[in-house]
Amino acid sequence: MLWGYGAPDLEQGVDYAATSHLGSGGAGVIETVRPGRIEFSWGGPDWPQPGRFVVQVGENLTVEASSVPEQVEEFARVHWERMVRGASDYLNSRNPPLDVPVRAVLFDADGVLQLPRSGWLQDFTRLGGASFVIDAFAAEVACLSGGDDLRPRLQALLEAAGTGGTVEQVFDVWHDIVVDSEALALVGRLRGAGLIVGLATNQQNYRGSHMRDVLEMDAHFDRVFYSYEVGHAKPSRDYFEHAVAELGVPAGQVVFVDDAPGNVRAARAAGLRGALHRSVNGAAGLAEELAALGARG
Numbered sequence: 001m002l003w004g005y006g007a008p009d010l011e012q013g014v015d016y017a018a019t020s021h022l023g024s025g026g027a028g029v030i031e032t033v034r035p036g037r038i039e040f041s042w043g044g045p046d047w048p049q050p051g052r053f054v055v056q057v058g059e060n061l062t063v064e065a066s067s068v069p070e071q072v073e074e075f076a077r078v079h080w081e082r083m084v085r086g087a088s089d090y091l092n093s094r095n096p097p098l099d100v101p102v103r104a105v106l107f108d109a110d111g112v113l114q115l116p117r118s119g120w121l122q123d124f125t126r127l128g129g130a131s132f133v134i135d136a137f138a139a140e141v142a143c144l145s146g147g148d149d150l151r152p153r154l155q156a157l158l159e160a161a162g163t164g165g166t167v168e169q170v171f172d173v174w175h176d177i178v179v180d181s182e183a184l185a186l187v188g189r190l191r192g193a194g195l196i197v198g199l200a201t202n203q204q205n206y207r208g209s210h211m212r213d214v215l216e217m218d219a220h221f222d223r224v225f226y227s228y229e230v231g232h233a234k235p236s237r238d239y240f241e242h243a244v245a246e247l248g249v250p251a252g253q254v255v256f257v258d259d260a261p262g263n264v265r266a267a268r269a270a271g272l273r274g275a276l277h278r279s280v281n282g283a284a285g286l287a288e289e290l291a292a293l294g295a296r297g
Helices: 070-091 120-128 132-141 150-161 167-174 181-192 205-213 237-247 261-269 279-291
Strands: 015-019 025-034 037-042 051-057 061-066 104-107 114-116 177-179 196-201 223-226 254-258 273-276
Touching: 061 070, 070 261, 104 181, 120 132, 120 150, 120 167, 132 150, 150 167, 150 205, 167 205, 181 196, 181 279, 196 237, 205 223, 223 237, 237 254, 237 261, 254 261, 254 279, 261 273, 273 279
Parallel strands: 104 196, 104 254, 196 223, 254 273
Antiparallel strands: 015 025, 025 037, 037 051, 051 061, 114 177
């Protein structure tokens, strides 16, 4: 819930690398796992040594940090405050009553139906420098609702970095997507069972067009809701209200699944049934998460 993409299993001694949905993240080792307490190391590629962190879960959810290099203290504080806030908001959210049948299911794409190819983080760093991942994701956020063009934003970042990387090279990495065929098969089974299935994904127009034209994702769904076409991006309430209106189904009969706690919380707040997916659980876990909310294929 706190880590984002590639969230590690909480097993003592496990090495991990993870990235949040805004591009920030790091790598380390799960050191100690006890009920209500997890200790781990965490740091970025340019840190002289990883910091040490403790997550405690009781009446409050807290993260304690030590050995964080002074030059990245503010970055680490902002990162983990955002992670804790999102997790806490999710844990305090609730689904609507499950006393009516499900009629539609909305699927997030990244982290649910598809993943970036292994090594993409290192490729981004090679092309644009140490801060490029965070800067590129921040630039993308401004483009997810379709009101801005990502290409000149990336060009400016690359020119400032002076690495020689090109926008086309960045797009090649960004578009190198591994689709989970088993997850798409689950989409097909739900569709075959009579449920309306929709794609609900935050994308800028370049990556969204790649998904549509090259990966042919739209063919698997009854409706598609790319944020750059909707004009709103998750977790905006406007995004979910638009999708529900287009589906023509009451919000309480729509299941939405995403791997970002903030998006699930926002969907619940808009009246949908929200399921949080862990990417490491794959299609089998996805089926269980959906079945728990009444969506079975």
